[in-house]
Structures are given as structure tokens and as C-alpha cells.
Amino acid sequence: MGILEVKGVNKRFGGLQALGDVNLSVRENTVHAIIGPNGAGKSTLLNCLVGKLIPDTGSVMFDGQSVLGRQPHEINQMGISRVFQTPEIFGDLTVMENMMIPIFAKRDGAFRMHAVGNMMSEKGIVEAAEKMLVDMNMADKRDMHTASMSRGDKRRLEIGMCLAQEPKLLLLDEPTAGMARADTNNTIDLLKQIKEERDITIAIIEHDMHVVFSLADRITVLAQGTPLVEDDPQNIKGNPKVREAYLGETA
Amino acid sequence: MLGLNKKDTTLLLVVAILTLCAPFILNPFPEGSALAQFNAGYPDLMQRFVIFGIFAIGFNILFGLTGYLSFGHAAFLGVGSYSAVWMFKLLSMNVIPAIILSMIVSGLFAVVIGFVSLRRSGIYFSILTLAFAQMSFNLAYSVLTPITNGETGLQLTLNDPRILGMSATADGSIPVTSLFGLEMRSTYQMEVGAWLFQFNAGYYLCAAIMLLAFYLAIRIFRSPFGMMLRAVKSNQQRMRYTGLNPRPYTLAAFVISGMYAGLAGGLMASMDPLAGAERMQWTASGEVVLMTILGGAGTLIGPVLGAGFIKYFENIFSKINDNVLHSWFSFLPDGLEDFIVTIVHPFIGKGWHLTLGILFMLVVIFLPGGLVEGGQRIARLFRGKKTANTSKTKTEPAE
Known part of the structure; x- marks a missing residue:
């Protein structure tokens, strides 16, 4: 029984069957990659996991509880953190403030009226945020405004913000899309390090095979909204069905 | 001091000294x-400075922090x-229960308007608040006349019940507002040479409340909230x-x-x-937006600067008339004088x-x-000159 269990999920947009009978099981403390050609339904599936979309039928269970019908912030409080395709961070705030917000969210829940104390005198939160900045190798950027940072740094900060919440499951939506090779390799190294050092399950949607094969313990291939195969990386590479899905009919 | 850092304490002290x-x-x-x-140092105008200061400080908590531009804040003022x-x-002429x-x-x-309006953001939120405020204005103007006294406006009369107090004073006039007996209109006048300074009880009450409001706003700005x-x-x-969940945060700010x-x-x-x-009309809502942005x-x-700036202009500029202009430009030849007065005329008075x-x-x-950015630029100009002077003594690194 995995930490995330997707069973019989269907999602239809008008005449388009975006997801057809998707079953997926993500085991605890593994990196599970979901790959597939454009339009395979990877992003739709992800949006069904985080509360942005509600599947027409089927169930999504996380840690023994259904996530369906819950708001994104409620699902996050259950222990799922999401990293977006383009880094979503608080652009008007400093790096330190960006890092403090998830820690406040972890401690105080979805809403707390905390209007008179000074935020910098919250010792526990400040220390936790500073430690995470050191872990992410960003301590020197502490007081920088995030709008002026490079894409790689933004991605690093976003991942750090998600980790600061100590989630059970980290969802990554094409974390290296649009990145230069050097930034891609940095991100791979960072994710490898996270995988080794923390008790965390990672589900990753990715286009870049280099990223997938350097990280994944298990791979699901989606094609036209349906899972084609689920297997270990070495078996995926040689699978004729996968080749067909990516390259079309073989001659 | 008071849980503020050094910079904020200085700011608060400067504002306190200026208002006092x-x-x-x-x-x-x-x-x-x-x-x-x-001169703007007469009680009526000074009261307006600080009262609109409070209005703008509050507006800034919503607009400045969350970015939600409310176009109906005058409804709350009304x-x-x-x-x-x-x-x-109904109760008494003491201002404390009235303010509470x-x-x-x-x-x-x-809570009601925010709950509905905050379902949308951006321009739709602005339109919703504007609609609510105009609705309130029209209700106050017509349907709710028993409560608001319609176009005449709500006023005190000689037959008000006033449970803790009297309906009329001994000499048959309407009693005045007070703070535990200290009349709000009482003014101490001090003549120093040719100058006349006026110290008004109402102004100092408003100023004290504005300082408190300003202090609270600083605390909110620096808090986790x-x-x-x-x-x-x-x-x-x-x-x-x-x-x-952003919704309760925005509602709380609202x-x-x-x-x-x-x-x-x-x-x-x-x-x-x-x-x-008319206090609830959309022009009044727009005014606080102008104050905050200005x-x-x-x-x-x-926002405090903006409020003071606009209220000063409203009162001082609108008082200048053609006669005043003529007296200013009387040193010019007649034709030129008339010409300049004609040019300047549309910008003054009404x-x-x-x-x-x-x-x-x-x-x-x-x-x-x-205006704050203007101040910062000027400050940087001065500081920039200083650093430029010091950097001259250093040797420039080769390109």
C-alpha cells in the first residue's frame, strides 16, 4: 500500500478524455516519476492530486485519507507540497521572508491572526528558516528580494520552501523545464541530496529523460490519459510500448 | 521601545512631535x-488632517499590504x-461611546461587504466595493431616511432623548460634544507677537487617536499577520x-x-x-485612494503625508480667488497682469x-x-554626493 493511491481516475474536458482510468501507487520514501509525451495528461493528473481539479470518477487517497473535494491549502496541510513548473515564490518579499512563511503555515495552520508580535522576534521560526537557507546553500542571499534572482535560484528557494514544511510527499511539476544545462544539473544534485538526507516521498513529472533516469526509483508512463506501464527505470528504457508512445509506430 | 525597532520608533516619535x-x-x-x-493652523483644518490621516492609514492596511483596491471605503466613514x-x-454627548x-x-x-466582495479580486473586487458604497449612499439618501434623515443629514435637535445627559442646555441650546466634560470645541489661544496659535481640545484628541492608530499600523506591518x-x-x-487560506487574511485586513x-x-x-x-459618495472613496497613492x-x-497634502490643497488653494491673484501680480503692467490672472484662474478656487x-x-x-519615494530620492541625492566624495580618494580598479 503506497502513501499515495490513485484508483480509477477519469477526467473529461468536454469531448476530450484527459484521464482514462488512471491507477497509480506511490510507495513511501521513493522517487516516482511520471513521464509521457505532450498531452498525455500528466499535468491534469497532478492537478487532481492537489485539489485544483476534481476527477469525474475515481479516488485519490493520501496517507489513508481522501483528498477529493478538499481545498489546495487543506491538502497541503495534510502533507503534500507542490513545486510548480515556473517557480512560484513571493516575488515582493525577501528570501528570508519567503522561507518563514511556510514555517508559519506549518506551525499556525491555514489562518492565524498574529497581528501584534514582531515576526523577527519569533525565535523558533527565524532559526528554522535560517537553517533551511543554509541547507539550500542560500544563506548569503538572505535579505535579497527574490524578484532579482536567477531561475535556478528561484527553483532552489521554492524547493526549500516546500521542504521547510516537512511534507510527506513532494510533487514536482517539470522542475527543470526551461533551464540551462548547468541549472538542470544543479537541480538534479539538489534533489538527489534531498532524497538521501530526508525521509520524503517524491513524485516528479518530467520531460527530460536525463533528469528522470538520474533520480527515479520507479517510473509510470502515461499516454493519452492512460498509464501504459509502471516499472523500474532499467526496464522502461527497453520497453517497446514506451518507444512507440514517444516515437510513434516503429518502422 | 514599545516593541518597535529603532527606525520605527524614530518614525513614530517624529510623527508624534509633528502632530503635537x-x-x-x-x-x-x-x-x-x-x-x-x-496658514493651516486653525482647529477645523488640523482636525481634518489627522482624521483623514487615520482614514488613509487604515486604507493602506488593505491596499498597501494586500493590494486589494477598495473603491468603497467612504461607506464605512459614513x-x-x-x-x-x-x-x-440617544446616549450622551461624551465622544468615547460614540467612537466605540x-x-x-x-x-x-x-464583515458583510468584505465577505461578498472578497470572492473576487482585482478590478472585480474594486467594482463590487464601489457598487456597495454607492448602494449605501443611495439608501442613506432615500430609503433609510428615518435613520439617516435623507438629504438634510442627521443632526442633533432640541428633542433628542439623550439618556445620560440633557436634551438641551439651561439656556435652551443644543449641548456640545465633550470628553468627560472637556468640550471638543474649546480652544486655547496664544498670542506671540504677530502670531496667533490655537490649541484645540478636539484636535488633540484626534491627534492622540491618530498616533495610536499609526502605532497599531506599524505593529501590523511588522507582524507575521x-x-x-x-x-x-x-x-x-x-x-x-x-x-x-488567503480569504480570512484578506477579510481580516478589510x-x-x-x-x-x-x-x-x-x-x-x-x-x-x-x-x-455625501460622506459616502464615490468621490469620497476616490479621495482616500488618491491620498494613499499620492x-x-x-x-x-x-498615507498620512498624502492625506495632509490633499487636505491642505483643498482648503488653501480653493480659497485663492482672482482678487488675491491680482494683488500678487500687481507689480506687472496691467495687460500682462490680466493675462497671467486669466491663465492661472482655472487652477485656483473651485x-x-x-x-x-x-x-x-x-x-x-x-x-x-x-511622496515617500520623492523624499527617499532627495535623501539618496545627498547621501550619493557624500559617497561620491569619498570614492574619489579611492583608486579606481582597472576595467
């Missing part, structure tokens, strides 16, 4: 001199005024996926700023116990809005951060 010494500072020109009309006047009519009631009622009002509000402005998507507006309305009625529907949205001191509009445009285009 305002009767001196705003009266720099001797009585009877040609420039005396630029509701606060009506509540206060009703308190004077005005904050409570406007707060409740803000304030950071969450800035997060709302910055990226709601990230906020939601970080386990935070209610707080509504209560600030209600407080301002209550104080207005405490200084002059009448309330009219001063610098999202900064602490900006045309002061034109001047305000031009100033507003200039500020928005050249100083998007408002």
Missing part, C-alpha cells in the same frame, strides 16, 4: 500678513459618522499551496481597515455632530481639483512610490 506641535508648525506666517492665507451622531442623540459604536458598526458592515498580507499581494497561488474608516467617521462626527450621505501606498508614513489632478499625474508618472 502642529499648531506652531502650520502657522508660520504672522497674522494679517500677505502670506497668512497659507456609517461611522451616522453611528456616532445616533450615540450623541462607530468602530463596531463599521466593523460589522465591513502583516507578512501574510504582503504574501497575499505577492502570490496567492503559492500561498494556497503553502497551506494558507475589516481592520473598515474599522479605521469608521473611527475616522466617528471622530468627524465628534468634532462636528452631523452626518450626511503619499506612497504600502509605506507607513505615505478649480483646485485641476491642480490636484495634474499633481497626481506627475506623481504617478515620475514618482510611482509617491
Whole structure:
């Protein structure tokens, strides 16, 4: 029984069957990659996991509880953190403030009226945020405004913000899309390090095979909204069905 | 001090000193001199400075921090005024219960309007608040006449019940507002040479409340709650996926700023116990937006500066008339004098809005951060010169 269990999920947009009978099981403390050609339904599936979309039928269970019908912030409080395709961070705030917000969210829940104390005198939160900045190798950027940072740094900060919440499951939506090779390799190294050092399950949607094969313990291939195969990386590479899905009919 | 860091404490102290010494500072020109009309140190105007300061500080908590541009904040000001006047009519002429009631009622009002309007963001939110405010205005003007006294406006009369107090004074006139017996209109006048300084009880009450409101706003800005509000402005998507619900945060900010507006309305009625529907009109809502943007949205001191600036212009510029212009330009030959007066005429008196509009445009285009940014640029200019001087002594590294 995995930490995330997707069973019989269907999602239809008008005449388009975006997801057809998707079953997926993500085991605890593994990196599970979901790959597939454009339009395979990877992003739709992800949006069904985080509360942005509600599947027409089927169930999504996380840690023994259904996530369906819950708001994104409620699902996050259950222990799922999401990293977006383009880094979503608080652009008007400093790096330190960006890092403090998830820690406040972890401690105080979805809403707390905390209007008179000074935020910098919250010792526990400040220390936790500073430690995470050191872990992410960003301590020197502490007081920088995030709008002026490079894409790689933004991605690093976003991942750090998600980790600061100590989630059970980290969802990554094409974390290296649009990145230069050097930034891609940095991100791979960072994710490898996270995988080794923390008790965390990672589900990753990715286009870049280099990223997938350097990280994944298990791979699901989606094609036209349906899972084609689920297997270990070495078996995926040689699978004729996968080749067909990516390259079309073989001659 | 008071849980603030050094910079904020200094700011608070500077504002405190300026407001307490305002009767001196705003009266720099001797009585009877040609420039005396630029004096702003009379009670009525000084009260308006600080009351609109409170209004703008509260508006800035919503607009400056969360970025939600409410175009209906005058509704809360009006509701606060009506509540206060009703308190004077029914309970007593003491201003404290009136101010408390005005904050409570406007707060409740803000909960209802905020709950509905905050379902949308951006321009739709602005339109919804505008619609609510205009609805309130029209209701106050017509349907709710029993409560608001329609177009005449709500006033005190000689037959008010006034449970804790008297309906009329011994000499048969309407009693005046007071703070435990200290009349709000009582003014101590001090003559120093040619200067006349006026110290008004009502002004000092308003100033004390504004300082308290300003202090609270600083605390909110520096608190975790304030950071969450800035997060709302910055990226709601990230906020939601970080386990935070933006809705109650924005509603809380909306209610707080509504209560600030209600407080301002209550104080207005405490200084002059009448309330009219025109206080809720959209022009009044627009005015506070102008004040906040002109001063610098999202900064602490900006809205106060903006409020003072606009109220000063409204009162001083609108008083200049053609006769005054003629006396200014009388040194010129007649034809030229008439010509210049004709040119300047549209910008003064009733045309002061034109001047305000031009100033507003200039500020928005050249100083998007408002007057505060202007101040910062000037400060940087001075500091820049200093650093430029010191860097000359250093050897420049080769390119």
C-alpha cells in the first residue's frame, strides 16, 4: 500500500478524455516519476492530486485519507507540497521572508491572526528558516528580494520552501523545464541530496529523460490519459510500448 | 521601545512631535500678513488632517499590504459618522461611546461587504466595493431616511432623548460634544507677537487617536499577520499551496481597515455632530485612494503625508480667488497682469481639483512610490554626493 493511491481516475474536458482510468501507487520514501509525451495528461493528473481539479470518477487517497473535494491549502496541510513548473515564490518579499512563511503555515495552520508580535522576534521560526537557507546553500542571499534572482535560484528557494514544511510527499511539476544545462544539473544534485538526507516521498513529472533516469526509483508512463506501464527505470528504457508512445509506430 | 525597532520608533516619535506641535508648525506666517492665507493652523483644518490621516492609514492596511483596491471605503466613514451622531442623540454627548459604536458598526458592515466582495479580486473586487458604497449612499439618501434623515443629514435637535445627559442646555441650546466634560470645541489661544496659535481640545484628541492608530499600523506591518498580507499581494497561488487560506487574511485586513474608516467617521462626527450621505459618495472613496497613492501606498508614513497634502490643497488653494491673484501680480503692467490672472484662474478656487489632478499625474508618472519615494530620492541625492566624495580618494580598479 503506497502513501499515495490513485484508483480509477477519469477526467473529461468536454469531448476530450484527459484521464482514462488512471491507477497509480506511490510507495513511501521513493522517487516516482511520471513521464509521457505532450498531452498525455500528466499535468491534469497532478492537478487532481492537489485539489485544483476534481476527477469525474475515481479516488485519490493520501496517507489513508481522501483528498477529493478538499481545498489546495487543506491538502497541503495534510502533507503534500507542490513545486510548480515556473517557480512560484513571493516575488515582493525577501528570501528570508519567503522561507518563514511556510514555517508559519506549518506551525499556525491555514489562518492565524498574529497581528501584534514582531515576526523577527519569533525565535523558533527565524532559526528554522535560517537553517533551511543554509541547507539550500542560500544563506548569503538572505535579505535579497527574490524578484532579482536567477531561475535556478528561484527553483532552489521554492524547493526549500516546500521542504521547510516537512511534507510527506513532494510533487514536482517539470522542475527543470526551461533551464540551462548547468541549472538542470544543479537541480538534479539538489534533489538527489534531498532524497538521501530526508525521509520524503517524491513524485516528479518530467520531460527530460536525463533528469528522470538520474533520480527515479520507479517510473509510470502515461499516454493519452492512460498509464501504459509502471516499472523500474532499467526496464522502461527497453520497453517497446514506451518507444512507440514517444516515437510513434516503429518502422 | 514599545516593541518597535529603532527606525520605527524614530518614525513614530517624529510623527508624534509633528502632530503635537502642529499648531506652531502650520502657522508660520504672522497674522494679517500677505502670506497668512497659507496658514493651516486653525482647529477645523488640523482636525481634518489627522482624521483623514487615520482614514488613509487604515486604507493602506488593505491596499498597501494586500493590494486589494477598495473603491468603497467612504461607506464605512459614513456609517461611522451616522453611528456616532445616533450615540450623541440617544446616549450622551461624551465622544468615547460614540467612537466605540462607530468602530463596531463599521466593523460589522465591513464583515458583510468584505465577505461578498472578497470572492473576487482585482478590478472585480474594486467594482463590487464601489457598487456597495454607492448602494449605501443611495439608501442613506432615500430609503433609510428615518435613520439617516435623507438629504438634510442627521443632526442633533432640541428633542433628542439623550439618556445620560440633557436634551438641551439651561439656556435652551443644543449641548456640545465633550470628553468627560472637556468640550471638543474649546480652544486655547496664544498670542506671540504677530502670531496667533490655537490649541484645540478636539484636535488633540484626534491627534492622540491618530498616533495610536499609526502605532497599531506599524505593529501590523511588522507582524507575521502583516507578512501574510504582503504574501497575499505577492502570490496567492503559492500561498494556497503553502497551506494558507488567503480569504480570512484578506477579510481580516478589510475589516481592520473598515474599522479605521469608521473611527475616522466617528471622530468627524465628534468634532462636528452631523452626518450626511455625501460622506459616502464615490468621490469620497476616490479621495482616500488618491491620498494613499499620492503619499506612497504600502509605506507607513505615505498615507498620512498624502492625506495632509490633499487636505491642505483643498482648503488653501480653493480659497485663492482672482482678487488675491491680482494683488500678487500687481507689480506687472496691467495687460500682462490680466493675462497671467486669466491663465492661472482655472487652477485656483473651485478649480483646485485641476491642480490636484495634474499633481497626481506627475506623481504617478515620475514618482510611482509617491511622496515617500520623492523624499527617499532627495535623501539618496545627498547621501550619493557624500559617497561620491569619498570614492574619489579611492583608486579606481582597472576595467
